[in-house]
Amino acid sequence: MSGLGTICQISSFLWKISSFMNVYNGESIDSPQFTLIGKEGMLKKFVLTLYPRGRTEADWVGLFFTLVDSPECTVSFKCSILDKYEKPHRVGYGVVDYTFPNKEGYGFPMFVKFNELKSQKETVLPNGTLTILVELNGVKDKPKDPTMCLADDLEKLTCNEDFSDVEIHCKDIRLKAHKAILASRSSVFQAMFTNPCKESQTGSVTINNMDPEVLKDLINFIYSCKVKKLKENVADLFKAADMYMMESLKDMCTTYMMKNLTNENAISFLNLADGHNSKMLREAAMSYIVQNINAFTERPELENVSQRLVIEIMKRAINPTKK
Template sequence: MGEVLKSSTFSSSPSDKMKWCLRVNPKGLDDESKDYLSLYLLLVSCPKSEVRAKFKFSLLNAKREETKAMESQRAYRFVQGKDWGFKKFIRRDFLLDETNGLLPDDKLTLFCEVSVVQDSVNISGHTNTNTLKVPECRLAEDLGNLWENTRFTDCSFFVRGQEFKAHKSVLAARSPVFNAMFEHEMEESKKNRVEINDVDPEVFKEMMRFIYTGKAPNLDKMADNLLAAADKYALERLKVMCEEALCSNLSVENVADTLVLADLHSAEQLKAQAIDFINSQATDIMETSGWKSMIQSHPHLVAEAFRALASAQCPQFGIPRKRLKQS
């Protein structure tokens, strides 16, 4: 926006071929910074292909003291003609206010300190490893994309009529059940086709997402059914994740059903937490339809709950409960 000013070039010494200058936009760089003075450090010339440098800008007041300093938080990559700086270095009205003493004799004095990272890149192209940044691991994302794009798949699952393509090697590595299925001369291994009728397609899809990525973003919506699937295919980590989600959602109305689920799928940590919850609110829970149904269908669980309640009232006969933990 508007006028652009440049300082004379400067360097660390007369023999230094690395030349710099300051670029000033008195009325800012764009609409966002129109009320500010923008200030940039420009690499005018350099014998190397690039250089990395930190910089610090400040103003000198009437007493020749540095004030309003701003500095880069890291070393920036400069090539010839490239600049870095701050488009909102200082508000123009603050700068022009005489009481602030930043324009003695109507002159603006800028102070710039440049710190070059030595040997960042030499002219032959060798790079100092200290300046490299290792990218984050994208294994989960890449495997997730591999599955979603169905590239190089070698088996198909038909879940209540819906087809899901997958990779035998990934499934075998993640699940001992799938490993046994594909390792032995089972019908599924020969035809590369697996029929599944006891899992909902959405639950199966979430389980497959976990197998490929280690994540289950929709777990809270289907923790009970996903727990059953995780148990069936021996996905222990997913199973405990489901247990944890169900524990955090225990209520007077659902605890009896949750206890039955935990018992059915050998979810011992969830079972212990459900029994503890029953002990804490036994009077209300015993009035629910879930509890009354459990008395008829799973009387052994009622007996376990009462034994735990008795142990809680007589601690000398009880066994301390373990806290829920993921393996």
């Protein structure tokens, strides 16, 4: 529990269940929702579920937490049954990693024996009421995956000129970068910086055959494996990835285009794949066109398709089983 208590305000929830012995016989009982103030003021909503005759263990009272509408988090808590003197009769502790959504909850399948409550009802069930106190000692969001943390940290370098040792010029923009990172992600950059050429000697790279926004996405991917404008720039990013021999970015673009084939883009994607030796994208675009051939016979984009590809389209449309 130590280490979690400083993350948020300590909070508690008192739940009174009246006529416990008479009304609730084997059914589950849900508490009202209660809220814990988490890190940076985030609200974590929970519900308690009580099983008077057990959920998995017969004759045991089970007590479970359920996270209602929050993202994954870690919670430290203490549950107590209070007697008529408001002193703990039965106490359970836990530190739980919640994965949302979890409909079954986490907690204690064997919290207290039902017959124990029954035999001591004068003390623990005053006026037939069962009182449960939940003390939430701490809550914090689950740590990010270390790989994602690394990607986030490296992405920050794209906005930070500290320790940069190369400058990339593209039309009207200037980007500071790091040779070691560029070279480790692209064999083209590696060759550029290891051979005795102008770029390695001056620390300046000029790229004029690319849109500046595409270059920004390319550099961002090199550092973080993230692309901010994939939908808008996918075709140009695909070409840039091929140019700089970045297979992982090329694969990302290929997957996106294959999943988003339409009548409007299938022909251009086919041309793109054919010109950049992407067999998977070529086959996906070709199959899409053949399967929807009636929608393409009058499309003006066909004028931009090579005779070789048109012949292949028509042959496959006539005989779909033969590729």
